[in-house]
Amino acid sequence: TLSRAVDLSKDxxxxxxxxxxxxxxxxxxxxxxxxxxxIRQEARALGLLVAEKPDSHDICFIPDGDTRAFLTRNFGERPGDIVDVDGVMMGHHEGSYGFTVGQRKGLGLMQAAPDRAPRFRRLVLSLSRGSCRRHWHPRRASRRESSGG
Incomplete structure (x- = not known):
């Protein structure tokens, strides 16, 4: 079973x-x-350089912190189209690894609603096709679509 870590700040x-x-x-x-x-104190006592390494929010086994490059090297490119929920082509992406559910910035889409950037809604990996809402509104979005993850 999965349990919480003793150090809740690092759970x-x-x-x-x-x-x-x-x-x-x-x-x-x-x-x-x-x-x-x-752990840091023990590493320091053993003379390990990692003892002084600053904390990071990146994946620990990716030394340079470039998650997208790591995934691309290990799993290949996955380019595809970004379409809105009605099937209208909104743009193209170079790989699905660079996106997260709820992402709003950095999609490089052709059209944006005046008051809000389009929201990335889902990515169908088998088709390498991402979809987003062009005119996102909190009242029209489900909890899943409006959450950050």
């Missing part, structure tokens, strides 16, 4: 919650019951 259970039961049974979390401060 990652929200990310790990997507793992299924089988994956969790095989996963090991050797530092889950340890405070990060204690």
């Amino acid at each position: 990652q259970s929200y990310v790990l919650a997507v793992l299924n039961r089988g994956q969790l049974q095989r996963a090991m979390f050797p530092l889950g019951d340890t405070l990060k401060l204690d």
Whole structure:
């Protein structure tokens, strides 16, 4: 089962919650019951340079922090079209890895509503086609569409 970390400021259970039961049974979390401060002190005592490395919100095993480049190197490009919910072509993307649900900036779309940028609604990976709402309004959006993730 998935449990919260002892150090609640570093808890990652929200990310790990997507793992299924089988994956969790095989996963090991050797530092889950340890405070990060204690780990840093131990690393310092061992003379490890990582002891002084600043905290990051990036994925820890991607040294340069470029998640998109890492995913592209390991899984290839996935270019495709961005269409609105009515099927109207809004633009083109170079790879689905650069998008998140609820994203509003950096989509490079051709048309934008005067008061709001189009919202990325979903990406169908098998088709490499993203869709967004051209005229997003909170009253018309479901909780899933309007959330950031």
